[in-house]
Amino acid sequence: MKIQKNKIKTATIILSAVIIGLMLLSPMTVLPSVNAQSQLPSDSCSSMSKKEIHDKAASLDNSKAKLMAENSNDFKTKIQGHGYRFNSIFNTWSLDKTSCNLTWKTTNIVYSFNDTKGSMKNIVVTEDPALTKIISVTEQVVSRASTSTNSYNWAGYEPYAMSSPTAKYPVYEATTTFTLPSITYPSNPTNACKTNLGYQPCDLAIWDGIEDSLGGSNNLAQAGADEDITYNGGYQYSYYLWYEFLTTNPTSGLTQCTGLTINPSDSITSDVYGENTYGGSSTSYDISITDNTSNPVQICTVTGQSFFTTSTPYYGTFIDERLCNTIANPCPTSSMSTLPSFTSDTFSSTTMYYNGGTQSIDSSFGVNGWYNEDKMNSNGSNPPNISNGAESSSSFTETYRNSLGT
Numbered sequence: 475m476k477i478q479k480n481k482i483k484t485a486t487i488i489l490s491a492v493i494i495g496l497m498l499l500s501p502m503t504v505l506p507s508v509n510a511q512s513q514l515p516s517d518s519c520s521s522m523s524k525k526e527i528h529d530k531a532a533s534l535d536n537s538k539a540k541l542m543a544e545n546s547n548d549f550k551t552k553i554q555g556h557g558y559r560f561n562s563i564f565n566t567w568s569l570d571k572t573s574c575n576l577t578w579k580t581t582n583i584v585y586s587f588n589d590t591k592g593s594m595k596n597i598v599v600t601e602d603p604a605l606t607k608i609i610s611v612t613e614q615v616v617s618r619a620s621t622s623t624n625s626y627n628w629a630g631y632e633p634y635a636m637s638s639p640t641a642k643y644p645v646y647e648a649t650t651t652f653t654l655p656s657i658t659y660p661s662n663p664t665n666a667c668k669t670n671l672g673y674q675p676c677d678l679a680i681w682d683g684i685e686d687s688l689g690g691s692n693n694l695a696q697a698g699a700d701e702d703i704t705y706n707g708g709y710q711y712s713y714y715l716w717y718e719f720l721t722t723n724p725t726s727g728l729t730q731c732t733g734l735t736i737n738p739s740d741s742i743t744s745d746v747y748g749e750n751t752y753g754g755s756s757t758s759y760d761i762s763i764t765d766n767t768s769n770p771v772q773i774c775t776v777t778g779q780s781f782f783t784t785s786t787p788y789y790g791t792f793i794d795e796r797l798c799n800t801i802a803n804p805c806p807t808s809s810m811s812t813l814p815s816f817t818s819d820t821f822s823s824t825t826m827y828y829n830g831g832t833q834s835i836d837s838s839f840g841v842n843g844w845y846n847e848d849k850m851n852s853n854g855s856n857p858p859n860i861s862n863g864a865e866s867s868s869s870f871t872e873t874y875r876n877s878l879g880t
Contacts, residue, residue, distance in 0.1 A: 582599070632789045675702050715734060822868065
């Protein structure tokens, strides 16, 4: 055994000497890391890519992109006879979880109009990021996230940042992560989701945002995920990421991020933030909505949207909502979607950035009363349609109870 140990020791010394010699002879040689192919956490990749996404999107020639869209024959055909208005530009990206390589997939120019029946629609012109060709021109029949009126359509919390019982800070960012729940049509009310019979679709929107007044009654920047059910001889389910900049006089509905595929149980991170969070303008806002589950990661972003130009946001907002199907604001109850039955959803890593730091939503908000709680109670009695769980350790859970009155 002693001789064997010496042989091993001698071999080890020789091998070490060879490796050192090779390294000295070839200074540029780098030995491969055994962790080179390990998968980085998607949140780390997203954080690393945030500035890269902003800088690339900010370099886009918006005027050229809009001119290309408006000169498209497909666009002219779809918009013919309607007075249209520019809505926004969103970009889609893919992010490789292993290498953190970011790919800019598409640039999407969005226009809105109301058709002859009063329905709100978007025309989305999808272009390549180099602006050399038009990929597609699609039409969206859109719903609208609405302000909260007596909480018949919102469930969740509208917290504000405090330094004392009386000092309220401006809030410039709200971010959260949630798992998209499964939905199904409720047993009550009768004919729920049956749009072919003239009933409203079933719809659940999960989102976060920032606002300058409670209930989003003035200005609200928001983003998240939506899932809905319609019926025409069979139930159809759809799932998508979306964003909206809502004002007192809305001229457009929410915008669906086209070209992305999301599914129930996917982890979604939504981030709405002012560019002043990293030294930019206090009236210029970005949105990032990420499907963390997909591989590569799918991201929809809006960059440099002018908003809160005449007011200041003071509230973060974290909500489950049933969407509105008309441009009226506030939305009439008759135009509200029916609440589908759904598995519970949890808002986690729920955080606000404000002048003074970063604040996670936790039990202190309840103790100090630093929020407005919205209870969706369309049936006018207990239990509400959705129960809000208590906020703790930057999270809270929304639990379905019933669809009565929706």
